[in-house]
Amino acid sequence: MLGVFMGLDFFLFYVFWEVMLLPMYFLIGIWGGSRREYAAIKFFLYTLLGSVLMLIAILMLYFTSDLRALSEGQLVASHVVSPGLDAAARTAAVEAIRSASAPVHTFNLLALAEIGQLPDSPFAVARVWGWSLETLAFLLLLIGFVIKVPVVPVHTWLPDAHVEAPTPISMILAGVLLKLGGYGILRICYPICPGGGIALAWLVCGLGVVSMVYGAFAALAQKDFKRMVAYSSVSHMGYVMLGLGVWSAVAGTQYAWDAWAQGVNGAMFQMLAHGISSAGMFFMVGVLYDRVHHRNLEEFGGIFGRMPVYAGLAVTIFFAGLGLPGLCGFIGEVLVTLSSWKYSQTLAVISAFTVILTAAYILWAIQRVYLGAEYKGPHGDHLTPITRRELAIAVPLVILAIVFGVAPQTIFRTVTPTVNKQVKTLAEWTRVVHDARPANRGAIPAPALSGGSAGRFPADGVASTGVTP
Amino acid sequence: MTGHSLLGAALPMVAAINWHSLFFLLFASLACGFALAVVFTTNVVRMALHLVLSLAATAGLFFLANAEFIGAMQLMIYVGGTLVLLVFGVMLTAQQPFVSIRTSARDQVLAGVAGAATLAVLLVAVLSVGRWGLPASGEVDAPTATPLGMALLGVRVDAAGGGHSGFLLPFEIVSVHLLVVLVGAAYLARAKRRRTPRPVDVLASADPPLAPRPAVAVPGGVTRGASRSALVGSGDAAGGGA
Amino acid sequence: MNLGSLLTSSLSDTLQVSLPLFRPELCLAATVVLLLVCRMLPVVRWLDSAWIALGGAVFAAAYAWADLRGLPGSPWLPAATALNRHELFTGLLVFDPFTAYIRLLLAGFLLLYIPFTKISGIPGREEETDFHVLLLGAVLGMCLMASANHMLTVFMAVEMASVPSYALAGFLKGRKASSEAALKYAVYGAGAAGIMLYGISLLVGVLGSFHLPTMAARLSTVLAAGSTGGVTTALVLGGLMLAVGLAFKLSAVPFHFWCPDVFEGAAAEVGAFLSVASKAAAVALAVRLGCTLTAPPLADPAQLAGLADARFYGAHLVGLLAALSCTLGNLAAYGQTNIKRMLAYSTIAHAGYLMMGVAAAIALGGTDRAASRDAVAAVAFYLGAYLFMNLAAFAIVALLRNTLRSEEIAAYGGLIQSSPGVVVAMGLVLVSLIGLPPLAGFTAKFLVFASVAQAIALGVEKPLMIVLLAVGGLNTVFSLVYYLRVLGVMIFNPPPADRVNEPLPLVSLPGAFVTGLVAPVVVLGVFFAGLYACAQFAGGFAS
Numbered sequence A: 001m002l003g004v005f006m007g008l009d010f011f012l013f014y015v016f017w018e019v020m021l022l023p024m025y026f027l028i029g030i031w032g033g034s035r036r037e038y039a040a041i042k043f044f045l046y047t048l049l050g051s052v053l054m055l056i057a058i059l060m061l062y063f064t065s066d067l068r069a070l071s072e073g074q075l076v077a078s079h080v081v082s083p084g085l086d087a088a089a090r091t092a093a094v095e096a097i098r099s100a101s102a103p104v105h106t107f108n109l110l111a112l113a114e115i116g117q118l119p120d121s122p123f124a125v126a127r128v129w130g131w132s133l134e135t136l137a138f139l140l141l142l143i144g145f146v147i148k149v150p151v152v153p154v155h156t157w158l159p160d161a162h163v164e165a166p167t168p169i170s171m172i173l174a175g176v177l178l179k180l181g182g183y184g185i186l187r188i189c190y191p192i193c194p195g196g197g198i199a200l201a202w203l204v205c206g207l208g209v210v211s212m213v214y215g216a217f218a219a220l221a222q223k224d225f226k227r228m229v230a231y232s233s234v235s236h237m238g239y240v241m242l243g244l245g246v247w248s249a250v251a252g253t254q255y256a257w258d259a260w261a262q263g264v265n266g267a268m269f270q271m272l273a274h275g276i277s278s279a280g281m282f283f284m285v286g287v288l289y290d291r292v293h294h295r296n297l298e299e300f301g302g303i304f305g306r307m308p309v310y311a312g313l314a315v316t317i318f319f320a321g322l323g324l325p326g327l328c329g330f331i332g333e334v335l336v337t338l339s340s341w342k343y344s345q346t347l348a349v350i351s352a353f354t355v356i357l358t359a360a361y362i363l364w365a366i367q368r369v370y371l372g373a374e375y376k377g378p379h380g381d382h383l384t385p386i387t388r389r390e391l392a393i394a395v396p397l398v399i400l401a402i403v404f405g406v407a408p409q410t411i412f413r414t415v416t417p418t419v420n421k422q423v424k425t426l427a428e429w430t431r432v433v434h435d436a437r438p439a440n441r442g443a444i445p446a447p448a449l450s451g452g453s454a455g456r457f458p459a460d461g462v463a464s465t466g467v468t469p
Numbered sequence B: 001m002t003g004h005s006l007l008g009a010a011l012p013m014v015a016a017i018n019w020h021s022l023f024f025l026l027f028a029s030l031a032c033g034f035a036l037a038v039v040f041t042t043n044v045v046r047m048a049l050h051l052v053l054s055l056a057a058t059a060g061l062f063f064l065a066n067a068e069f070i071g072a073m074q075l076m077i078y079v080g081g082t083l084v085l086l087v088f089g090v091m092l093t094a095q096q097p098f099v100s101i102r103t104s105a106r107d108q109v110l111a112g113v114a115g116a117a118t119l120a121v122l123l124v125a126v127l128s129v130g131r132w133g134l135p136a137s138g139e140v141d142a143p144t145a146t147p148l149g150m151a152l153l154g155v156r157v158d159a160a161g162g163g164h165s166g167f168l169l170p171f172e173i174v175s176v177h178l179l180v181v182l183v184g185a186a187y188l189a190r191a192k193r194r195r196t197p198r199p200v201d202v203l204a205s206a207d208p209p210l211a212p213r214p215a216v217a218v219p220g221g222v223t224r225g226a227s228r229s230a231l232v233g234s235g236d237a238a239g240g241g242a
Numbered sequence C: 001m002n003l004g005s006l007l008t009s010s011l012s013d014t015l016q017v018s019l020p021l022f023r024p025e026l027c028l029a030a031t032v033v034l035l036l037v038c039r040m041l042p043v044v045r046w047l048d049s050a051w052i053a054l055g056g057a058v059f060a061a062a063y064a065w066a067d068l069r070g071l072p073g074s075p076w077l078p079a080a081t082a083l084n085r086h087e088l089f090t091g092l093l094v095f096d097p098f099t100a101y102i103r104l105l106l107a108g109f110l111l112l113y114i115p116f117t118k119i120s121g122i123p124g125r126e127e128e129t130d131f132h133v134l135l136l137g138a139v140l141g142m143c144l145m146a147s148a149n150h151m152l153t154v155f156m157a158v159e160m161a162s163v164p165s166y167a168l169a170g171f172l173k174g175r176k177a178s179s180e181a182a183l184k185y186a187v188y189g190a191g192a193a194g195i196m197l198y199g200i201s202l203l204v205g206v207l208g209s210f211h212l213p214t215m216a217a218r219l220s221t222v223l224a225a226g227s228t229g230g231v232t233t234a235l236v237l238g239g240l241m242l243a244v245g246l247a248f249k250l251s252a253v254p255f256h257f258w259c260p261d262v263f264e265g266a267a268a269e270v271g272a273f274l275s276v277a278s279k280a281a282a283v284a285l286a287v288r289l290g291c292t293l294t295a296p297p298l299a300d301p302a303q304l305a306g307l308a309d310a311r312f313y314g315a316h317l318v319g320l321l322a323a324l325s326c327t328l329g330n331l332a333a334y335g336q337t338n339i340k341r342m343l344a345y346s347t348i349a350h351a352g353y354l355m356m357g358v359a360a361a362i363a364l365g366g367t368d369r370a371a372s373r374d375a376v377a378a379v380a381f382y383l384g385a386y387l388f389m390n391l392a393a394f395a396i397v398a399l400l401r402n403t404l405r406s407e408e409i410a411a412y413g414g415l416i417q418s419s420p421g422v423v424v425a426m427g428l429v430l431v432s433l434i435g436l437p438p439l440a441g442f443t444a445k446f447l448v449f450a451s452v453a454q455a456i457a458l459g460v461e462k463p464l465m466i467v468l469l470a471v472g473g474l475n476t477v478f479s480l481v482y483y484l485r486v487l488g489v490m491i492f493n494p495p496p497a498d499r500v501n502e503p504l505p506l507v508s509l510p511g512a513f514v515t516g517l518v519a520p521v522v523v524l525g526v527f528f529a530g531l532y533a534c535a536q537f538a539g540g541f542a543s
Helices: A002-004 A010-019 A021-030 A035-065 A073-079 A085-099 A108-118 A133-148 A156-164 A167-192 A194-199 A201-221 A223-247 A260-292 A308-322 A328-342 A346-370 A388-406 A409-434 B003-016 B019-041 B042-062 B068-093 B105-126 B148-150 B167-189 B221-229 B231-241 C003-040 C049-070 C097-118 C128-147 C151-168 C178-208 C210-222 C229-252 C260-263 C270-292 C302-305 C308-333 C339-364 C371-402 C422-435 C438-458 C460-491 C509-526 C531-540
Strands: C086-090 C091-094
Touching: A010 A021, A010 A035, A010 A108, A010 A167, A010 B068, A021 A035, A021 A167, A021 C460, A035 A085, A035 A133, A035 A156, A035 C438, A073 A085, A073 A108, A085 B019, A108 A167, A133 A167, A133 A201, A133 C460, A156 A167, A156 A223, A156 A308, A167 A194, A167 A223, A167 A260, A167 A409, A194 A201, A194 A409, A201 A328, A201 A346, A201 C229, A223 A260, A223 A328, A223 A346, A260 A308, A260 A328, A260 A388, A308 A328, A308 A346, A308 A388, A328 A346, A328 A388, A328 B042, A328 C229, A388 A409, B019 B042, B105 B148, B105 C178, B105 C229, B167 C003, B167 C128, B167 C151, B167 C509, B231 C460, C003 C049, C003 C086, C003 C091, C003 C097, C003 C128, C003 C210, C049 C097, C091 C097, C091 C128, C097 C128, C097 C270, C097 C509, C097 C531, C128 C151, C128 C270, C151 C178, C151 C229, C151 C270, C151 C422, C178 C210, C178 C229, C178 C260, C178 C302, C210 C229, C210 C302, C210 C308, C229 C308, C229 C339, C260 C270, C260 C339, C270 C371, C270 C531, C302 C308, C308 C339, C308 C460, C339 C438, C339 C460, C371 C438, C371 C509, C371 C531, C422 C438, C422 C460, C422 C509, C460 C509
Parallel strands: none
Antiparallel strands: C086 C091
C-alpha cells in the first residue's frame, strides 16, 4: 500500500496496486465469516476488473506519450532527466531525448501530467472511436478508481467484504484501502487527463451524489450493524467524489479556483476523517460482536447500562461519522457541500439534505443499540466492560476524531499546499489551454485571454485561501 | 446413310478425340467413384479394397500429368505398401463388432452436409482461379527420375539457376521420423507386460483396463511375434513371456 | 555449370553452412538412435534411458545456447551490421535469432522435463526408452517447425511433431481414457493435417513457389496486380485452411475439442508436454508464417505496400481466433472438476493471449518494424514464462496425483495443513497464470497487451486491436475465478474424509524440483530484463 501512495512511475504504481489485492483476498478468505470465500472473490473480481481497465488506459497513455514535446525545464521538473546532473550532462540528456527519431514513451507520472497539460497534448488529439483519448483514458481510470472508492453502481463488493471480514481487516479496508481510489483520482486522473476531467466532471459529481444518497438510504434499511456501517462508508465516500469532481473553475466563474480547491481540500479531509470515524465504527461493532456473536440491530439495546465507558466512546465515534460540528466528520462534509454550490446548486442542496439522512440512520442505530431499557439478545451475560487492550485502540481514535474536528488546521497545513498548487495549475490550464482549443471555444463564451501568457503559475506555498471553515 | 460413309465419318472423329482428356476423365471418375464407395461401404475389408482402387486411379492421374516418378511412388508406397499392410491389419485384428461399421442417420446427414458444403466452396475457389502460378518453363520437363534423385540429395540439376530447394533435409529427416513412429507403433501394439505398478494405476478414478490380459496370458501368436520383431521389443521380450 | 561443380557447391553448402547451424537437431536425432542402440546392447542395457536422453538434451541445449549467443547483435555481442538470416539446406530451413531462441526454449524444456518424468514415475522402467524416443522425435519436429522456411518443411515438421504426440497421448496403455484420448487426438490431427495440406497446395498452386519469402514476393505481385476474383478466393481459402491446421496445433477455438479430452485421458506428464512444448512450437510456426508471408525480411516498401491486404487478412484471422479461444477457454474452465481438464481450458485461453501478440505482430509488420519486433518479443517472452508456469502446474498435479491418488480438484481440500509448501508453490503458479504482478505471468501478459496497445496508438487495424485489448482485459478478470477456486479449495476447504495423509514436503526431491520450477516464475516477474533482451533479439528476425 505504501508503494501505491509513493509510486511516481505509472507501471510501478500499477504493480503495487495489484500486489495489494492478493493479501487482502487471503485476509478476508482465511479469517472471514461464513460466506468469506464469496466475499473475498467478489472483492478480488471487482478490483481486478477495475485494475485491468486501468492497465488498458495506462498502456494507451504510454504509447501516445512523447517526451520530445517537453521543454528542458519540464523534463527536469518531472525527474525524467535527473536534476542531480550538472548543467552539461543535463543538456546532453535533454538533447538526446529531443532529437530522438521515434517518439520517446514514458511511464513517469509527472511527465505524463506535463504532456497531458500541453496546449497540443497528444492525448487530446488522438481519437478512439470518436472520443478523445484523454476522455476515454479518464473514464477507464475513473472506473478503476471508483471501484475502490466505491461509488454506487460498483459498490456491492463493499458490504459483503466488510461483513465477512474480521474486524481488523474491516478497519484496514475502511481506513486505508478505500482512500486509494480517491488518491488515484486526484493524483492521476486529473493531472494527466484534464480534458477528460472537464468533460466528465458531471459524471464524477453525479456518481458522488448518487452514492451519497443511495448509501444513506441503504444504511437506513439494514438490520445488520456492520452492514449499516459499510453502507455509511459508501455514503461518506460519495462526499469525497463530489469534492474531487467540482471543476468549477470554468469561464463562467472567471476561473476562480478557490471554490474548487475548497472542494478538493474538503475531499482530502473527508478521506482522512472517514478513515478515523469509519475504522472506529467498525471497531465498535467488532467489540460488541466479540461478546455476543451477533450483529442484529433489533436485538441490541441497553448497552449504555452494561458497558458505559465503551458506549461513551462509541457514541462519540458515531457522532463523528454523523458529521456533528466539533468532530472530524463535519469539516469535510461542510467544505464539500459549500464548494459544490458553485458547480451546481441542485447537487449542493441534495448533498446538504443527505446529512439529515445520515443523522437519521446513525441516531436510529445509536438508539437501538446503546439506549433502551435493557439488552434483549442472546449471550447477555457476556457483555463485560471494555478491556484495556480495546481501550488502547478506541481512545486514540476518539482523540483524533476530536482533535481533527476542533483543529482541522493540523491536517490542512500539510494537505493544502499540494492541493492548491495542483488545482491552481489546472484552473490556469482551463483558461489558457482548454478554452483556447477551437473545439471548446464555440461552446463557452471566451473571456479575455490577454491576461496570462502560457507560462506556469509561480509556485504557491502559502495555504490560506478559502479553506478555513 | 451407308456403312462406308459411317466409317468415313467415324475415323476423323476417333482421331479428333482428345485421348488425354478421355483418360483423365476415366481415371478421375474411377478415383472419385471408389472414394465414394469407401465412404458408403460398411464392411471394413471392402473399404480397404475400394481404397486400393481409388489410389491406383490417382496414380494414373499422376502418369497423365507427366509425373511418372510420383505416379510410380504412389503405386509402390500406397497401393503396394501401406494398403497391403492395412488389409493385413484389418484381416488379422478384425473382431466381430468392428468388421462392419455403421453410422447413425443423423451423423450421415451431418457429414453429408458438411462434406458437400466444403466441396462446393473448394470447387468454386479452385475453378475460379484463372491462371495458376505455374513454375517457369524448363522446370517441368523432367522425364527421367535422375533429376528427382539428385534433388533428393540436395542438387537441383533441373533448375541450375538456383533459387530452388533441394530435398536432402526432408529425405534424411523423414527417416528419423519413421524410426520414431515405428517405435511408437511398436509400443502401442506391444501387449502389456507390467511388473511394477505405475503411480497412475492406483488412481481412484482409474477405469477398468481395456483388455485385462495378464502378462502370462499374452497369446503367443501374432501380437507377440510382432513385438519381438520390432526394434525395442526384442530387448525385453525374453523377460516378459514367462 | 556442370554436374561436378553443382555437387561440390551443394556439398560445401551443406557441410559448411547448414550442418553446423543444425547441431541441436542433429544431437536430438543422434540421441534417438543412441537410445535404441543402448537398448539392444546387453552391456549397456542397465543404463537408465532417461540419463541418455538427458545427456542428448544437454548437448542440444548447449549448442542452441552457443548458437543464440554467437549471433551478431545478440545481447552479448555488438549490434549486427546485416540481417541475421541464413537459409539452410537450400532454403528449406532458416536460421535466425528467432529460430535460435525457440530452439533454446525447446531444448531447455527437455532439460526440465526429463528429470520431471523421472521424479514423477511416468514412464515406468520398462517403457521409458519408448517414451524418450517419442519425446525426442517430437521435439525434433518442433525445432523444424520453428525454423521452417518452406511449405514442405512446414507440413513435414507439423507431422513430425504430431505423430509421436499421438502415441504419447495413448501412453498409459490399459487405461480406456488414455486410448480414447490418443484415438481422438490422432483422428482430429489427421483431419486437420489434411485440411492444412489442401490449404498449402492452394496457396502454392496460386503463387507457384514453396519457398516462403518467394511466396511472399509473388503474393505481393498478385495482390498489387488487382483483384481477379478467383485468385483472391483461392488465396483466402488457402490461408484459412492453413490456419485450421495451425489452430489445431494451438488448440485454438473452434478447433480445440480434442484438447480437454486428451489432457484428461493422458497422463499429466504428457499434458505438460503438449501444453508447453507443442504450444511453443505452434506459436513459433504461426509467427514465422504470419510474419514471413505478410512482411518478408528485406522487403522493399513497394512490396510491403502490396502485402497490406494480406496483413489485414492475417491479423483479422489470427485476432478472431485469439478472441474466441480466450473467451471460450476461460468460460469453459469454470465448470471443470478435474484439474487436468481445467488446465486444458486454461492452455486454450493462454493460446488466445499468445495469438493476440501474433495478430499485433502481423498487423504492425508493414507500418513499424520496431513495433512488430516488440510484439514478437512479447510473444517470445510469454512462451519463456509460460514454460515455467505451466510445467510447474502440471508437475504439481502429477506429484499430487502420486500422493493423493486423485486428480479431482475436490481432493485437494485442506492441503495447506499437510503440505503448505506445495500449496504456496501452486498458489504462485496460479496467480502467475492469472497474470498478477509481481510474477512472470504478469510481465508476459503486460508485454502482449502493450504491443496490442501500441498497434492502437499507431492506428494499425484499430478496431480489431481495441476489441482484442478489451477481450484480453476482461478475460483476465474472468480467469481469476477458476484459478482462485483451486487455491481456495486447497486453503479454505477441510480435507476429504478418506484422505491418506501423505504430506509432500518441499524438502524432498519432488519438492525441490517444484521449487526449482517456481523460482523462475517469481524471478522472471521482477528481473525480466535478461529474458526480454533475448526475446527482443529473437523478435528482430525480420528487420
